Amino acid sequence: MPDFSTPARPLVAGDAQGELLYADVGLSFWGGVDPFSGEVIDRHHPLSGQVIAGRVLALPSGRGSCTGSSVLLELILNGHAPAALVLAQPDEILSLGALVAQALFKRGLPVLCIGEQAFANLHDQRFVRVEGGQVAAYAVAPDDGWQPAPAEADAQAGHGPVKLSEHDRALLAGTHGKAAQVAMQIVVRMAELQGAGELIDIGQAHIDGCIYTGPASLRFARQLVDWGAAVRVPTTLNAISVDQRRWRALGVDPAFGEPASALGDAYMAMGAQLSFTCAPYLLDSAPAAGEQVVWAESNAVVFANSVLGARTQKYPDFLDICIALTGRAPLSGCHLDAGRQAGLRVEVRLPEAIDDAFYPLLGYHIGALAGRQIPLVCGLERAAPSRDDLKAFGAAFATTSAAPMFHILGVTPEAASVEQALGDEPPQRVVRLGAEDLLASWRELNSAASPELDLVALGNPHFSLSECAALARLCAGRRKHPQVALVITCGRHAHQQATAAGHVAVLEAFGAQFVTDTCWCMVGEPLVPPSAKPLMTNSGKYAHYAPGLVGRRVHFAGLAACVDAACNGRVDAVLPAWLTPPIRQGAR
Structure with missing residues (x-):
């Protein structure tokens, strides 16, 4: 008999069992889980170093990057996924990764939501079985010869409570092609999970799925292209995983550079614009207040909703392009007044x-x-x-x-x-x-203990024109230390603006290097020098992710401190005056 059992809401149906891996802190699969091994690489997370493959992973929810769905798909297709996901709260990003694996590749894993109270009861358990919408937990793994029931397809899209237009039904029937049909099936299935009563038209999309997480991400995009996919709304692309024009000159391994570049090409073949920026709010096409849009990339979603006043959910990779292919999105969450x-x-x-x-x-x-x-x-x-x-x-x-x-x-x-x-x-x-x-x-953000410095990484998210101007003022008439690289990532649009304004010339005279199309969270060696030890950044986002992504400790500080350190070749580990406790001057 189980020590604890509770009914669950299946977000993605299925049966499974395995050793329990439990955490009471949400986890971003992108930047937090290695897509090729299943190791938790978020060095700030309590599960850091654990391997999720084959285990029942219990989390309050996901968090962080929209690319978590892509990482989960990679894990499912390469055999390093958890046996099941048990969540306290529904999570669209993780559910979507499992749904895409099921819809396109006939693979998947169960994802279940059990609520906060039942989730807390899992804390001291060792083994979990998921069966028929029930979650059972055991202190010791049962020896009863249990086997999961044969996997069945999840509920068919279009048969739920979502109100559909005639055009929606035509998309589901395949009238507009296979790509639009499969995309609409996924959109409606997600609408059902979110409890949306209907779909809405959207004005534009920003695609995060162009980040290369491994073969599965390229396989997904190429399948859509083979099915004749074409976006129905203006669509921009997030930063990709390489500088598409210069990755060879930058020394990127072709085994990574070629598929990463090809993934960007695949999305452009569907009609998306060549924008390649994680800061689409800096483009002339940025949405207006009240405009209903579909954006992925976590920082862009937050900026669009909070600062621009546009309306978008935090859309997972893959759902973003499905909505762009149909022009229709679930009416839920931040699309509604109550959800904001x-x-x-x-x-x-x-x-x-x-x-x-x-x-x-x-x-x-x-x-x-x-x-x-x-x-x-x-x-x-x-x-x-x-x-x-x-x-x-x-x-x-x-x-x-x-x-x-x-x-x-x-x-x-x-x-x-x-x-x-x-x-x-x-x-x-x-x-x-x-x-x-x-x-x-x-x-927490200042994980580096040594004053050594080899690299200053700026532009996560991509630098704006005004940030280039501020940096140029700090660097004018100075020269960086010869042993320190200072690299700025930005979109092509911002780079053109900064060049025209004269900022690029000032920064290159200082010794800075610009990289476009990609962003620091996708950059590894050799742009991060293999010999580099600590790095420095003014980005809270990159300071969090870098220890897991590139295996380097981080100095975090403001932009002026980054420039001073680049000139001095070392970091003076002093708290800013506004953060210095009265009785602990100079503590880190």
Whole structure:
């Protein structure tokens, strides 16, 4: 008999059993799990170093990157996936990866949601069996010869409670081709999981699935191309995994560079624009307030909702292109007024004389507090954060949170008042923060103990024109240390703007190097020099992911400190004045 049993909501049906691997912290599969081995590589996560292959993985939910669905697909197809996923809360990103594996490749794994209370009861269990929508836990693995029932196809799309138009039904019937048919099946299935009663037209899409996570990501895209896929709305592409024009000159291994570049080509063959940026809000095509769009890439989603006032869910890789191929999206979550209301109120005691490191640090800290809740941040009104500050805040927030947006009182467009952001409801939680509360997150991001420095990595998310200008002012008339590389990633559009404004010439005279099309979270050796030890960044997002992605410890600080370190060839490990405790001057 099991020690504990609970009914579950199957997000993706199936039976399985295995040793339990439990964590009470959400996990981003992209940047957090090696897609080729199943090892947890998020060095800030309690499961770091564990291997998920063949085990029942229990998490509160996913978090972080939209590319988690692509990583899960890789794991399923290469045999390193967990036996099942048991979640406290529904997670569209992880569910979508399993659904795509099932719909296109006849493979998959069960994904189940059991709620917060039942999830907490798994904490001390050792073995889990998932069967018929029931989750049973055991202190010792049962020896009863149990075998899972033969896998059956999940519920057929179009047979659920989602209201469909005649055009939707024509897409499902295959009238508009195989690619649109399969895409519509996936869209409707996800709408059912989300509880959406109908679909809506969307004005544009931003595709995150062009990031190369392995053969499965390219196989998926090429299958759609072979089926005649063509996008129905204006569609931009996220940063890809290589600088498409220069990857050979940069020394990238063709075994990686060729398929990574080919993946970008496959999406362009479907009609997507050659944009290759993780900051599509910097493009002229950025959506207007209230516009219904479908964006993937976690930082872009958060910026679109929070700063632009556009409306998008945090769309997983693969669902983004499915919606672009149909022009239809589930009417749920942030597409609705009710899905944009804050549930967490954060009162910030603003330190004096902050620098630009404050915003990514604050976003990182609040993201970890928020989980899936949308926060309202109060106390920053007199600071008047710039768009670059909000970009840095949002990217770090999206790294540690599963929420699709934030509000900042008096700053973001849907937070003119507390009542507007909260929807005239009291907050579910109230948290108060001062500089002293941020010290633990500062130390978490500063994982490097040595003052050594080999690389300064800037542009995660992609640098804007104004960031290029700010960096050029800091670098003008100076020269970096010969042993330190300073590399900036940005989109082609921003690079052209910065070149025309003269900033690129100033920065190249300093010794900086620009790389376009790709972003730091996709970059490895040799752009990260094989001999490089610690690196430095002003990005809270990259400071979190780099130890797992490239195996380097990180110094995190503001932009001016990054430039000083690049010139000195070392990092002076001193807290910024606004973060320094009164009785611990100079502590790290």
